[in-house]
Amino acid sequence: MKRLLIIGGGTAGTMMANKLRKALDKNEWEITIVDKHKTHYYQPGFLFIPFGIYSKDDVQKPKSDFFPTGVKVIYSDVDKIDGENNKVLLQGGQVLKYDFLIIASGAKTNIDETPGLNGKLWKKSIFDFYTIEGAVALSNFFKTWEGGKLVMAISEIPFKCPVAPIEFICLADAYFTKKGIRDKVELSLVTPMSGAFTKPIATKMLSELLSEKNIKVIPDFYIERIDNENKTLVSYDEMEVPFDVLTIVPVNTGDEMIARSGLGDDMNFIPTNMHTLQSDKFENIFVIGDAANIPTSKAGSVAHFAADVLYENLLNAIEGRPLTAKFDGHANCYIETGFGKGALIDFNYETEPLPGTYPLPGIGPFGLLKNTKMNHYGKILFRWIYWHILLKGKELPIEAEMTMAGKKKEYLQ
Amino acid sequence: MEEKTIANQNVKLTSEGYLVDPSQWNKEIAIEIAKEEGIDLSDLHFEVLEFLRKTHESGNTLTIRKVGKSGIVDIKGLYKLFPGGPLKYSSKIAGIPKPSSCV
The missing domain is CATH 3.50.50.60 (FAD/NAD(P)-binding domain)
Structure with a gap:
């Protein structure tokens, strides 16, 4: 049996577990996910709690609701990752060996x-x-x-x-x-x-x-x-x-476990190839979401777009093929502006947020860099999409790679 | 983008005065840009500039905190060297892009 280990069952780790359990043969690959917390928080919803728009119950569900069957789940703190020997030491003393490791341990305040x-x-x-x-x-x-x-x-x-x-x-x-x-x-x-x-x-x-x-x-x-x-x-x-x-x-900063493992930079974020999502240090370690040091937003949308790239590259790595999928740093953020309106930005490593429409050129329904009621509805609807589609690793009708269609190029210098 | 002659060399600048191509940088250019910002460069300034260029070259994102942990200057010291907006000004003088702080 070959082993794929995922550290972190938040947005990024959960998406990867769902995508990969479908793709990898159950008789050949054991998938294990390790997380120290049992509750999944819809973090974008925290913003609404101070103003009485959401309550605590609107933003939390058990993590186990979102892990697919056929994935082994361990709730434990990680002591450290031993990249040289392809193993992870848990705080209780348990040792997990891996062929491939995905680190999705996030960022914290x-x-x-x-x-x-x-x-x-x-x-x-x-x-x-x-x-x-x-x-x-x-x-x-x-x-x-x-x-x-x-x-x-x-x-x-x-x-x-x-x-x-x-x-x-x-x-x-x-x-x-x-x-x-x-x-x-x-x-x-x-x-x-x-x-x-x-x-x-x-x-x-x-x-x-x-x-x-x-x-x-x-x-x-x-x-x-x-x-x-x-x-x-x-x-x-x-x-x-x-x-x-x-x-x-x-x-x-990134998780302290990253520092204990000698894998982080001075903020405990992991040096990661910004296009392939492979860690700089070990070929069989990949990093997704806020834990990586890649120069884009630390945001769920980024993890979501990166998940498609990591999925492809992990399968490439398993088959010994070159890592051909390239992440472009795509981020897509709703900006709630109050009084039932919102703005939207869509950008990547190269292209700054531009005015326009999203996702359909000329139609929308969302307006980029515009303050509209429709954008606000998008943000409100998104919580449902997050729980029911995104975490489960199902397809959304949006491409992972950022597109210039619908953006007003004349704003560029 | 505009072309400009600094210290007898033609360079391309962004609209905010940052070098488009970091490889066009040299010490003379640094001294000239620093003068425009009202800064007289000392050896310590150059040590910081070298650190910024190296960090940028290796593809890492720069923050003031990172420079503060470099062992060259602490954050207060960095503010004394480049008052007002230390990373903004030091990056400009080091010939690397304006810190984009990965939004």
């Missing part, structure tokens, strides 16, 4: 990387919405908050779902408007990037949108520490931003 974040204000006046606990705590806090300075801050790049802070601040604008206290709430977005977004055309569109909503953007602000006494963010070049409530994206 790390509150100890920023001095003062894990201090006395944490979960009292400082919150995150990248964990279920943080999102729920913030939802309870907002119910009775009477106004003041609300700061949404990004600690470091890269981080999961790069549009989420923009969505958060837009949804906060809508939430406090409906509550009738928008005039008592000052909203700002603090970012280490040089604008609301980095690519010029999308930045222009999003900056205009934020400015219409009276949301201040404070760019080039690189957080050194948080002063709990004076309730201020302090940057490395000694600028200060005061807050009454701070919502923060903590520094994102």
Whole structure:
């Protein structure tokens, strides 16, 4: 029996298990998936919890609901990967040998990387919405908050779902408007990037949108520490931003197990070939999703498009063929903008987000870099698609490779 | 894209003043670009620039934190060398693309 091992049963790992169980002969290949947690979270839904749009139950289901039959599942922490000897050591002492390994261990928030974040204000006046606990705590806090300075801050790049802070601040604008206290709430977005977004055309569109909503953007602000006494963010070049409530994206890093295995870079992300998805260090290790260091968004859509490429390349590798499938860094993100509207961006390594229509040229129904009701419906519908189609590894009528059809090329320089 | 002569060499620049082709870079060009940003380059500046170019060449994404862990300067030191937006300015002077921070 040959062995395929998948570390991580989140979005990427679950999709790969579903695709590969269908493709690989059950008498020839044993597939095992290892994960330390039993609950699958629909992470894009966390954003809606602080504003009472989703509850906890809307975003969680047992992971076991999504694993195919014929796949062995082990719930355990991984001690380390021994790439030289093709084996993985689990924390309980169990050893798993593999012929091929897929690492899909994701990225997580790390509150100890920023001095003062894990201090006395944490979960009292400082919150995150990248964990279920943080999102729920913030939802309870907002119910009775009477106004003041609300700061949404990004600690470091890269981080999961790069549009989420923009969505958060837009949804906060809508939430406090409906509550009738928008005039008592000052909203700002603090970012280490040089604008609301980095690519010029999308930045222009999003900056205009934020400015219409009276949301201040404070760019080039690189957080050194948080002063709990004076309730201020302090940057490395000694600028200060005061807050009454701070919502923060903590520094994102890969899993500690990656460091223990000697496989990560200084942020614990795994050096990975951006086109083939093979790890730089071992030929029989592939990396998918947020765990990889590839220069695209850390987002479910990226994992979804990458899954098609990894599927092909893994079968290539098993058969000893060259890795002919090439990932283009394709990402597709709905941006919830509040008041029942949304925007959409579609891009890859080479092409920045452009205006146009998606997925059908000239028809849509979604508008790229446009703020429409239809885009919002897309985002809302997506949760159903995620649970019922995407995780199960079923086909969606969207190509993995980004297409220029429907995009307005005249915006390119 | 525009063509410009810097330190007697023709180079292609993006609309934001970054070198289109990192291989056109040399120390004289760095000194000229730095001057435009109001920075006088020291040996320590050049050590940082070399680190940036090497990291970029190996295909890795640069962040301020990564430079801070390079052993050349800490993050505060980097801000002193390239005030305002250390990675933006240092990348420009190092002749590598503007940090895109993988959105």
